[in-house]
Amino acid sequence: MLFINILYGQVKFEKGYYLTKNGEKVEGLIMNEEWFLPPEFILFKNSIDSKEIKIESEKFTEFSIYNQLKYKWFEINVYNTKLTEEDSRKPKYEAKKLLFNKLVEGETSFYEYVGSETVKTFLVEKNNGEFLQLINFNVVLPNEQIVLYSTFNRELGAFLNCRNQFSNRINKVKYDKKQLIDLIVDFNTCKNSDYKFFNLNQKKIIISIIPKFGLTYNRLKKENIGRGFSATSSGLGYTIANELEFSLPFNKRKWSFLLDINYSEYNSSIDSAPFNPEGIEVSETSLLLGLGIRHYFLLDDSQLFMTIKYQYPLTFNREVIFSQYPDATDFESKPVMNFGVGIRLFERVYTELGVNLSSEQSGSLDINFKSFNTLLTIGYSIF
Known part of the structure; x- marks a missing residue:
């Protein structure tokens, strides 16, 4: 039983890397917990025989387990979903850094955030680092009426440029993970860019x-x-x-x-x-x-x-x-x-x-x- 436990513990460490805030890429072994929520830390080893190190998530800008998953920090706007009389009809927001889960990687990549800091949020990133937060959520007006606050179709149409008919496709896409993933895949194909998936079937x-x-x-x-x-x-x-x-x-x-x-x-x-x-x-x-x-x-x-x-x-x-x-x-x-x-x-x-x-x-x-x-x-x- 001890032998099984040792194997069980070792097999969870898989090859990967993390990027420090200075941009240094540190390769080694990362314990794969297949997280539901963004991890607060990762357990890292330089080699299979070395001692594991606990690295707080604030210490890196991104980390990856090769060919399986990637997480990356982005600073986005977190909106207040309940309006007051002073807010007019535009929600207030504050800037927050959140750890996003990469689902598609290509010339244009697609990310998802699911956690306690805000509602489920999608994000699109170009390979030059420019990114767009996709905004679509319900807000409660002062009279308790619930309305949809959505700008992602218009902003995504300006962010992604390929062919005229592709713009029509963007206008019709819904704020749905599968539809958005299909859209990003087709956009990369339209741009003759290779792409790959992360962490999809695992969920x-x-x-x-x-x-x-x-x-x-x-x-x-x-x-x-x-x-x-x-x-x-x-x-x-x-x-x-x-x-x-x-x-x-x-x-x-x-x-x-x-x-x-x-x-x-x-x-x-x-x-x-x-x-x-x-x-x-x-x-x-x-x-x-x-x-x-x-x-x-x-x-x-x-x-x-x-x-x-x-x-x-x-x-x-x-x-x-x-x-x-x-x-x-x-x-x-x-x-x-x-x-x-x-x-x-x-x-x-x-x-x-x-x-x-x-x-x-x-x-x-x-x-x-x-x-x-x-x-x-x-x-x-x-x-």
């Missing part, structure tokens, strides 16, 4: 469909303490499942939500048991709906993971045939907790060893029935 939930098949080892303990009866049967079975994995867009996608449906079947028998010299036979089928979470430990070409699932029985049929007791068929089905560990190879192949812990009480006999199941499954992500 989306990725859904994978994972069919699974496996073997199960099942133990069922039957016990009546008052009569001194106790017997345990075991047997192999099989399981078929279909799992939906919702990969969450933070912390290098180490966390996922799971939704699955699982069908299992097995038979077992014992030749002899107390009060049942001719043995006991067990057959069981179940259909479980599961909801859970998964956590990955990232390695180079594979990922170890742990899974916890709560499984609710949609259908549950168990029959226990005794040689002396009446047959037991009336079981109270209860939710099952599943714990698993496994490995994912090449982003597609899943192998997992899990256990189901459950306990049911028969309604027809004064016997406690406790089950324990071990599962070995293999799956393949088709999306």
Whole structure:
């Protein structure tokens, strides 16, 4: 476990750089936290073996993890969204420096700010350093009426010059991240400029469909303490499942939500048991709906993971045939907790060893029935 933790800690440091306020570019390793909000600091190493350094965000002008993300400081106008009688119809503002997240890089680049200092704000920058803050937000008038204050279409039309028909496109674009990204991409194409994306797919939930098949080892303990009866049967079975994995867009996608449906079947028998010299036979089928979470430990070409699932029985049929007791068929089905560990190879192949812990009480006999199941499954992500 210590070895895993060491690897887990190391893999989060990735090649990147930051620019000091003097313009010096310092290259090294930066801990990739895949931030939702602009980071207040970064953890930096000069090399993999060196000690990590905490660098406050005010100490740099920009930083980047190569081919993944970039953040840069800009001084923009932060507007007061509630007008007073003295404001006429133009909001007051103050200048503030905010750390923007770069989404498109080219001759013209596109940035986004999402944080506590102001409403979501977009910004366009030319490669000569000139930039334009895109203004579009609701303001509250003195009479409590809400109106839209928007100047970005007009200002963007003056800021971006390519062809006449492109100006018509700018006039129609909405203050929407996807539309604006498409606009900037098309503008770079119009100017014959290369471009690349940063940090876009990382903010989306990725859904994978994972069919699974496996073997199960099942133990069922039957016990009546008052009569001194106790017997345990075991047997192999099989399981078929279909799992939906919702990969969450933070912390290098180490966390996922799971939704699955699982069908299992097995038979077992014992030749002899107390009060049942001719043995006991067990057959069981179940259909479980599961909801859970998964956590990955990232390695180079594979990922170890742990899974916890709560499984609710949609259908549950168990029959226990005794040689002396009446047959037991009336079981109270209860939710099952599943714990698993496994490995994912090449982003597609899943192998997992899990256990189901459950306990049911028969309604027809004064016997406690406790089950324990071990599962070995293999799956393949088709999306």
